Amino acid sequence: MAAAKGAGTKKPGRARRKNRPSPRERLLASATSLFTTEGIRVIGIDRILREADVAKASLYSLFGSKDALVIAYLEALDQCWRNDWQERVAELADPEEKILAFFSKAIEDEPEKDFRGSHFQNAASEYPRPETDSERGIIAAALTHRQWMHETMTALLTEKNGYPSESLASQLLIFLDGGLAGAKLTHDIAPLLTARDLAKQLLGAPPADYAI
Incomplete structure (x- = not known):
């Protein structure tokens, strides 16, 4: 029993x-x-x-190798970032609101990350002169995230404006880059709030001013 x-x-x-x-x-x-x-x-x-x-x-x-683990780490972060953004914009129809969601996500994320800035930028900055294929792979993995953001913004802006808008996407991404760097330095979301305000101004400007 x-x-x-x-x-x-x-x-x-x-x-x-x-x-x-x-x-x-x-x-x-x-x-x-x-x-x-x-x-x-x-x-x-x-x-x-x-x-x-x-x-x-x-x-x-x-x-x-450790470098391969670093690449997997960046790829996983990138996928999480994309998934979160997709959830945020799932019920949004306006391309402009979808673009501003990039900024809103950064504003909400930074305090939770203790203002560490972009993990992708941080990773790339640790390999200023990549010497091996694996180190170049780390840089490529970091750049993949930024390229995705740029391509996504370009597609949304082209939908909004009715003409190719790659240059405008580049300007908006620079605002986001600067906002993240400023927030990391000051431990404050103020630079990111300014970046979002600048993005709103740029998005509201006459389309003809930014045609390429």
């Missing part, structure tokens, strides 16, 4: 292991926490492994 009861009882440790995130998920979670708060190059592989509770062999079998 006692044996039957014991056989049907699940051990807590076994249940926890079953529900535990995979080694890949734990590595990405640890890398994201460390890279976003302390930087990339200052963080060594051993610290990531300790935080993730993953063996070194697993890291190399899953990613191949």
